[in-house]
Amino acid sequence: MDRQAEFEKLVQDIKEHTCSLRAGCIQAVPGDGNINSPVMFIGEGPGRVEDEQGKPFVGPAGKLWEEAIGNLGWKREDVYITNVIKCRPPNNRDPLASEVEEHKPFLERELEIIKPKLIVLLGRHAMQWFLPGEKISAIRGTAKRRGGRIYFVVYHPAAALYDPKLKSVLMADFKKIPILLKKIDKLPPIEETKKEIQAILF
Secondary structure: OOHHHHHHHHHHHHHHOOOOOHHHOOOOOOOEEOOOOOEEEEEOOOOHHHHHHOOOOOOHHHHHHHHHHHOOOOOHHHOEEEEOOOOOOHHHOOOOHHHHHHHHHHHHHHHHHHOOOEEEEEOHHHHHHHOOOOOHHHHOOOEEEEOOEEEEEEOOHHHHHHOOHHHHHHHHHHOHHHHHHHHHHOOOOHHHOOOOOOOOOO
16 A cells, blocks of 8 residues: 555544544544655644644644744645644543543554654644653753654644744744754664754754
8 A cells, every 4th residue: 555545544544433532523633734744743632623624733823833834935735734632622621641542543653654754743742742751841942863753842833822922932943944854864873873862953
């Protein structure tokens, strides 16, 4: 099965799945965008607008995310964006650990199909599932290699909507992404180093 067929099967599986959240939302929300993108953005979960439209990051936070990638000369269709969980929790509450576990196989399949050079974690909730024990205020704007994958942590666009002072920080961190992609191309293969890569940008 080629990559596109694998992805289409995954989207179908996400849309048809049943989970503990499924009965309380309108529809499941698969990832969206270019499956050949070197960058994969991962957020927490769908909100109200995403639940209604069936696409990730189409609400107010999504508009700010599109502005941030637009500053890099990218459009939504140039990159890939998804969430840790695919169904909206009641009242947009934080997902429970058990709910994340239910959706984990979908996210792993996305990562295996897309094989991104860089995974951008949008916010602390996405961060905690890949880099547990970290504080977003301490590591945002830096990259880490864990288990053969490279993660770059930024504030969630929704945080910048709640606190406008964070918008300039968010935009500045996004501008590091193309620079980081170039640096990744020059890194030694994972088998040649066991060291985590921290703050490899600046």
